[in-house]
Amino acid sequence: MHPATPIDLTTWPRREHFAHYRRAVPCSYSMTVQLDATAFADFLSRSARKTYIAQIWAIASIVNRHDEFRMCLTESGAPAIWPVVHPAFTVFNPQRETFSCVWAEYNADFGAFHEAAAALLAEHSSAAEFFPQGELPANAFDVSSLPWASFTGFTLDIRDAWDHLAPIFTLGRYVRRGDQVELPLAVQIHHAAADGFHTARLVSELQELLAHPHWIDQ
Template identity: 65%
Template structure:
């Protein structure tokens, strides 16, 4: 479990948007998490992938899937993603922005509970190479904020080594939050 990514009081950053950016930043560092199949069915790597993330509509108890083009500049990404989330906050459509682009990966959130494992089964997912991240409810323990994180990867493109490296890079990013002030 990486530490929860807090927003320093003076940053004004949304923790949720910061988490999404941090994950997207690390995913975009590694070819194995940007893999896809080309039109001929051969392996290919996206130049860049973008985060698709769920937002919850409490009155209808429904989720919507939004996405935001990844921007390596945290401040620019934060402003754009925050605006997208605000614009679609009350929607009940699953994909209010239309069909997601092909070069997205998923970040979902289950902030009502903590967990030690989480698995999604994707119908016909033999060619779904994009990683899937699920965040849970963070908890305070021994003076630290901990955030459950489940990472699901396709074994054809990544294994334990790659996933462990991704988690360690994410942990390092969450430990040094100077980027939140960018």
């Protein structure tokens, strides 16, 4: 794992914002959106690729475009940027009615990522441990799925998580409205890492990726 690169605070435009939301008013915020997944769902219906893995990769690919979503803290508490972050995601065990958390290395090649993630989901579908692979890497971020229900709002109340700068994503069940398929997505963000502008850009770029899903079979 390559080390995170400390941010140069003398030139960083968000230096004051980071300090404010880390110390003076530490806070996170959540944003729930309904993504238009019509083309995405249609393409997957004609593909052998798995929907959940495609959703995870789409999120991870956008997260890895932007420094603000790859942030962490050094041992001294200074902000730093990972060169790459990897998705950690849930796999449900229906017999136990519990889930496990696994992770896969991010790969810009969706086909290679899909192969690795599919093997992980198959291997750990009956896992009893919360973390069957052991401790997650420091440069992991969380994606979870709630495929049994749709939602228009979703908030995680995380106690004393002011050092957790990585974004957290929650996916819901598809909703069909006429000819359109909507995918609920909740995004939890530490305000010290990113402002509303950055999260809106992430959502917009993710929407663009879902609208042009030909990458699924590449």
